[in-house]
Amino acid sequence: MENQKQYPMTQEGFEKLEQELEELKTVKRPEVVEKIKVARSFGDLSENSEYDAAKDEQGFIEQDIQRIEHMIRNALIIEDSGDNNVVQIGKTVTFIEIPDGEEEVYQIVGSAEADAFNGKISNESPIAKSLIGKHLDDEVRVPLPNGAEIKVKITNIQSQ
Structure with a gap:
């Protein structure tokens, strides 16, 4: 059997996936069947746009169900080590940019639960890769998409 990609995630992210799957199976799927x-x-189904739209929607729902089931089967729940001195998946990290002092706060999560608009960044993102394994008060160089880099200082690490 080939190695399946594992999806690191917090317990909270795992539970959200389970809830999403449950809603797809018990609410969305029956709605589209109706x-x-x-x-x-x-x-006449050959010129029935409502039928075509409903079948398309059904296809998207079934794809989502398969995707989420795959992620749940291959989930790697990251347990909190309790060590708030080291950045790891699940931790909320506060850092300041050097030298301007702009403060930013992100929770580092698995890619399956990343949501940058809500302050959750993927462990696969350049900033998270730069921060993971670093310690409180460390100064870290973070690559930017344009090839430049910024320097940040970790000022706080918290468990969720």
């Missing part, structure tokens, strides 16, 4: 049934009742 839409297909109603669209079929309109008659």
Whole structure:
């Protein structure tokens, strides 16, 4: 058997995936089945846009279900070490940019639960890769997409 990609994630992220899967299976899937049934009742399927749209939606839902089931099967739950001196997946990290002092706060999570708009960055992102394994008060160089880099100082590490 080939090695499956593992998806590191927090317990919270794992539980959210389980909830999303449950909603897809118990709410979204039955809704789209009903839409297909109603669209079929309109008659000729060859020119039935409601039927086509419902079948497309069904395909997307089934893809999502398969994707989430795969991620759950291959989830690697990251346990909190309790050590708030080292950056790791699941930790919320506060750092300041040097020299301007701009403060930023991010929780480092697995790619499956990343949500930059809510301050959750993937462990695979350049900034997280630079921070993971570093310690409180460390100064770290972080590569930027344009090839430049910034220097940051870790000022706080917290468990969630």
